[in-house]
Amino acid sequence: MFLQRQVERKQRLAWPVYMQQQADKVRNPLLEAFYAAGCPAADTPICEVPLVALDFETTGLDVQQHAIVSIGVVPFTLERISLAQRRYWLLQPSRPLSHTSIAMHHITHSDVESAPDLSEILPELLMQLAGRLAVVHFRHIERPFLDQAVKLRLGEGVRFPVIDTMSLEARLHRLSWWARLQRWAGRPPVSIRLGDSRQRYGLPHYQSHHALVDALATAELFQAQVARHHDPQTPVGRLWS
Numbered sequence: 469m470f471l472q473r474q475v476e477r478k479q480r481l482a483w484p485v486y487m488q489q490q491a492d493k494v495r496n497p498l499l500e501a502f503y504a505a506g507c508p509a510a511d512t513p514i515c516e517v518p519l520v521a522l523d524f525e526t527t528g529l530d531v532q533q534h535a536i537v538s539i540g541v542v543p544f545t546l547e548r549i550s551l552a553q554r555r556y557w558l559l560q561p562s563r564p565l566s567h568t569s570i571a572m573h574h575i576t577h578s579d580v581e582s583a584p585d586l587s588e589i590l591p592e593l594l595m596q597l598a599g600r601l602a603v604v605h606f607r608h609i610e611r612p613f614l615d616q617a618v619k620l621r622l623g624e625g626v627r628f629p630v631i632d633t634m635s636l637e638a639r640l641h642r643l644s645w646w647a648r649l650q651r652w653a654g655r656p657p658v659s660i661r662l663g664d665s666r667q668r669y670g671l672p673h674y675q676s677h678h679a680l681v682d683a684l685a686t687a688e689l690f691q692a693q694v695a696r697h698h699d700p701q702t703p704v705g706r707l708w709s
Contacts, residue, residue: 505598510705521687535561540679
């Protein structure tokens with residue numbers, strides 16, 4: 469466990485170096501511009517970091533078998549959410565919709581029939597992300613799905629640091645000594661799903677499984693997490709993954 473934490477710490481500190489290395493390495497101009505925008509140093513206070521909440525709806529959870537069907541983006545800081553700059557895209561997925569996915573996010577075949585491919589909106593999406601630190605709820609969706617989708621279209625993938633609000637909740641409610649004691653006592657684990665996490669901070673209930681609404685919900689949740697459990701001066705390297 470100690471060695472794993474040391475490796476994770478080195479990875480967190482290495483993100484700015486990685487971004488610069490990729491800027492020099494990638495061949496595609498879109499990716500070069502994205503990486504050249506860089507990311508903040510690990511010791512930068514979170515209050516000084518420009519943020520962007522990012523959420524995807526997909527046709528399933530397996531990055532090898534499923535695809536992105538919608539994207540929501542909401543730029544924000546700890547003090548303000550920039551709804552005027554929000555973006556939402558409905559996409560033509562590269563894999564077919566399933567009955568399960570339609571029931572989940574209510575995006576149907578007719579909805580995506582004339583929607584663009586990700587390649588058409590990718591320049592604007594990367595522009596929205598460039599120079600900002602992405603905030604997501606469960607990083608094992610947005611980061612790998614975008615990496616795979618870009619790789620299929622450009623021949624090169626894209627990776628970047630994220631702050632995962634689900635992971636921050638897990639530190640409090642799954643990994644703390646109190647949470648472990650509760651599990652030892654046979655009590656069920658606290659839910660760290662987006663809606664349940666928001667409820668703990670007194671945030672309003674929003675409709676789930678809409679990429680733009682979930683991006684907004686994630687931005688608000690992160691603001692509440694910092695206000696209650698952290699400090700605006702917290703180094704961003706303690707929060708990103």
